[in-house]
Amino acid sequence: MRKIKINDLSIKDIFQNIDTEYLTEKLLNRVIEHIAKVKFDSLEIFSGSSFEKILENSFGKTPFDIVYYIKTKIPNTPLQTSIGAKNLVGMEVYSNSVIKKFIGKCIKSGITIFRISDSLNDIENYKFTVSTIKELNCICQGTIIYDDLKNKDFYTDMSFKLSELGCDSICIKDAESTLLPHKAQVLFKTLTEQTKFQFYLSVYNLRGLQVSNYYNACMSGCSGVDLSFIPSSYNDLGPAIFPFILSFKDTDKAVNLDYLKILELFEWFKQNLYPLIRNDLLYSRFIFSSKNQNLLPKWLLSNINNQLTEIGEQNKIDIVLEEVFKIKNEIGNPSLATPVGQIIGSQAILNTIISDYRWEITNDEIKKLINGYYGKLPREVDENIKNKITEDIEATPQAEISDMNSISRTEEKTEYEQFSNEMKNYSSKEEDILSYIFFPEKTLRLLDSKKYPATTNQNGKAASVPEQLLKFSDFFRSKPRASLENIDLNKIREITNLVETSNIDEIKLEIEGVKISINKKGQTVEAAGSTEKQDMSASVEEIIVPKDEKVTKKTEEKNLIEIKSPIVGVFYRAPGPQAESFVNVGDRVKKGDTLCIIEAMKLMNKINSEYDGEVAEILISNEDAVEYDQVIMKLKIDKT
Numbered sequence: 001m002r003k004i005k006i007n008d009l010s011i012k013d014i015f016q017n018i019d020t021e022y023l024t025e026k027l028l029n030r031v032i033e034h035i036a037k038v039k040f041d042s043l044e045i046f047s048g049s050s051f052e053k054i055l056e057n058s059f060g061k062t063p064f065d066i067v068y069y070i071k072t073k074i075p076n077t078p079l080q081t082s083i084g085a086k087n088l089v090g091m092e093v094y095s096n097s098v099i100k101k102f103i104g105k106c107i108k109s110g111i112t113i114f115r116i117s118d119s120l121n122d123i124e125n126y127k128f129t130v131s132t133i134k135e136l137n138c139i140c141q142g143t144i145i146y147d148d149l150k151n152k153d154f155y156t157d158m159s160f161k162l163s164e165l166g167c168d169s170i171c172i173k174d175a176e177s178t179l180l181p182h183k184a185q186v187l188f189k190t191l192t193e194q195t196k197f198q199f200y201l202s203v204y205n206l207r208g209l210q211v212s213n214y215y216n217a218c219m220s221g222c223s224g225v226d227l228s229f230i231p232s233s234y235n236d237l238g239p240a241i242f243p244f245i246l247s248f249k250d251t252d253k254a255v256n257l258d259y260l261k262i263l264e265l266f267e268w269f270k271q272n273l274y275p276l277i278r279n280d281l282l283y284s285r286f287i288f289s290s291k292n293q294n295l296l297p298k299w300l301l302s303n304i305n306n307q308l309t310e311i312g313e314q315n316k317i318d319i320v321l322e323e324v325f326k327i328k329n330e331i332g333n334p335s336l337a338t339p340v341g342q343i344i345g346s347q348a349i350l351n352t353i354i355s356d357y358r359w360e361i362t363n364d365e366i367k368k369l370i371n372g373y374y375g376k377l378p379r380e381v382d383e384n385i386k387n388k389i390t391e392d393i394e395a396t397p398q399a400e401i402s403d404m405n406s407i408s409r410t411e412e413k414t415e416y417e418q419f420s421n422e423m424k425n426y427s428s429k430e431e432d433i434l435s436y437i438f439f440p441e442k443t444l445r446l447l448d449s450k451k452y453p454a455t456t457n458q459n460g461k462a463a464s465v466p467e468q469l470l471k472f473s474d475f476f477r478s479k480p481r482a483s484l485e486n487i488d489l490n491k492i493r494e495i496t497n498l499v500e501t502s503n504i505d506e507i508k509l510e511i512e513g514v515k516i517s518i519n520k521k522g523q524t525v526e527a528a529g530s531t532e533k534q535d536m537s538a539s540v541e542e543i544i545v546p547k548d549e550k551v552t553k554k555t556e557e558k559n560l561i562e563i564k565s566p567i568v569g570v571f572y573r574a575p576g577p578q579a580e581s582f583v584n585v586g587d588r589v590k591k592g593d594t595l596c597i598i599e600a601m602k603l604m605n606k607i608n609s610e611y612d613g614e615v616a617e618i619l620i621s622n623e624d625a626v627e628y629d630q631v632i633m634k635l636k637i638d639k640t
Helices: 010-018 023-039 046-052 062-072 095-111 123-133 152-163 181-194 210-218 243-249 259-272 298-310 315-332 340-354 363-371 385-393 400-403 414-420 430-438 442-451 489-501
Strands: 002-009 042-047 080-086 113-116 141-144 169-172 198-203 226-228 253-255 506-509 513-519 552-554 562-563 569-572 595-602 601-610 613-620 630-635
Touching: 002 569, 010 023, 010 042, 010 046, 023 062, 023 259, 042 226, 046 062, 046 080, 046 141, 046 298, 062 080, 062 095, 062 430, 095 113, 095 123, 095 414, 095 430, 113 123, 113 169, 123 141, 123 152, 141 152, 152 169, 152 181, 169 181, 181 198, 181 210, 198 210, 210 226, 210 243, 243 253, 243 259, 298 315, 298 340, 298 442, 315 340, 340 363, 340 601, 363 385, 430 442, 442 595
Parallel strands: 002 042, 002 226, 002 253, 042 080, 080 113, 113 141, 141 169, 169 198, 198 226
Antiparallel strands: 506 513, 552 562, 562 630, 569 595, 595 601, 613 630
């Protein structure tokens, strides 16, 4: 009797489907204790989308820490991770130095199986990552993202290419839920007859077809599948493992698990975890249909819903989802796996909610995707879209175009060392530096939570963590002078919220002649005479308000100028918690020098001097709230 292997996704899915405020270290420990009893063939601890969610925990553990902790509790069960070949768990294309450091740290933490995928199925992207894993004597499973438009020969050919690179087995991953049971049967029969490789299948249950797909694949030679005790559809009454096991009754296939232990685990999950699962997505009209249309991966549905909620547009999710597939078809029909799914999802929100018309505003990542930064797209890009992107790129400064087109990016060692230097005042631990590379803001929050351990309130939620490292983390570059007269500030706020709640790093746009860059990571600058570098959260880099915008008002008394706040917000004297103030009373300033920052709706507005002169008076204390047109300081200007 042939045993079908089960890779359990429960731990990963817990972080993706339960708000981290409910996840305590004690609860996680109980989860691990119960999962250990079942003795699965492998446990997948994190993937690209869950790595970020794990960083949001309130008990100060990085994903690497959690892997190590689980390994000490369950030493005999192989631990697995699913990562992108070039983007690993983030959105960028990372240098070989970062890839090697990341894989090495995973292995030290306890990972022994690496499932490697590429959202574009570009074989070139796999090469270095697969060779690194094999050099370090770990198991490498190459992943082919299922494409319903590809014929069987594509999967056979790619399987041979992945095997030649050194992959020990192949996984077919159905990211968009288009695989049907009959196709699963035919595909795996072909693969196992034409090759001698071990094949695995990974699908979710959004259409209710997970067990049928798995059964047909396993009866046709599939060696193992992914299952979870956290339902992948809100219509599930329980995990798919029970009907999956039952489907093999009276066949020559079986799973090597203790049924009573599985039942015990389910009962504990149902009592302790199911009440905590977020039920924010119930779009049955997109899931249950007689048409076999692509579906968004569950994590992407959740991400888009969260972003729309942040900007108060959650009722428009229907048109956003339709736009996702419209964009997908226009740019070559790539899969919606990480990171392409995040890129297209954010562009869909820009096209439908933020912009006045489609493709009015484009994020940098969509330009990179079309321009080949992430790899070769599976099909041709629509000419109209290609021309639009080309126009945008031609209007971009040459230095930024070079960065956009740079696949190899930094030289060996340089990139990791750069991030290590940025983190030297916060942590020298490899796991913290690597986490910072992928998700800087959330890593700083996690480090902060270690300094200020969270407590739980009477509802069992983790109390909020002070934001000492993030409070003043916004720095700015100088921009040309421009008027704010015709800018729709609501549009800027919505775009800022989109950047902050998504994986998009930066959006550049021009509104009524004002060029604005809204980004997370931004540039790094020196502060307080040191070489300390800090990360930017989503912010407008700078809007310089001219004199006719009522920021300044000349008085007749002693050449004094009143500097007034152009908006309601919070007054900041310095760019960072450890930095010196922009100006002090008695300081000499020149035209264009920064006087302060006014923060409003997460936008950091840098107020610059319009005159040469001396700071005569500062009327507002640091972090105080200010009203529109309130005087914040006075300048004694030079006589002309």
